[in-house]
Amino acid sequence: MRAALREMLFGLLAAVVLVYLLIVVNFQSWVDPFIIITALPGALAGIAWSLFVTHTNISVPSLMGTIMTMGTATANAILLVSYARERIAVHGDAIRAAVESGKARIRPVLMTAAAMIIGMLPMATANSQNAPLGRAVMGGLLVATIFTLYFVPCMYAMIYGRRTTLQNQKVQV
Secondary structure, three states: OHHHHHHHHHHHHHHHHHHHHHHHHHHOOOHHHHHHHOOHHHHHHHHHHHHHHOOOOOOHHHHHHHHHHHHHHHHHHHHHHHHHHHHHHHHOOHHHHHHHHHHHOHHHHHHHHHHHHHHHHHHHHOOOOOHHHHHHHHHHHHHHHHHHHHHHHHHHHHHHHHHHHHHHHHHHO
């Protein structure tokens, strides 16, 4: 059992690194994938919180739910960052682009998370061996959705706002 847990934790770390590298290739940037990955600590916090509150032990199913949650949280963050990239290309203001992406993509992000949470509800409430999977996904997505809608746009505005300011200073000199 310990070996299986170690392998699952290694698989989780490997999945995060591989997804990061895949997003780097897709966005052709090292910064945007970093902004996207900032939603994942929220997902981990939500998973830990939900497992603690429900008195559920960390197990292979809960780690499988963790991997599923990471994928959904990453997909939601990609929605926001890709839209913010489009908006910053239009008007050049990072804060405005972050706010617009949060407003424009709130519905798809909430619908994706809600569908996954509602879909996991029967599994999480059942008294089966797969209940930890459902509980991990539900708790992780609850917190990851909040992180995606608030923290990811803030990170985008901070990073790109600073880059825009530095570029403007270089142009003026």
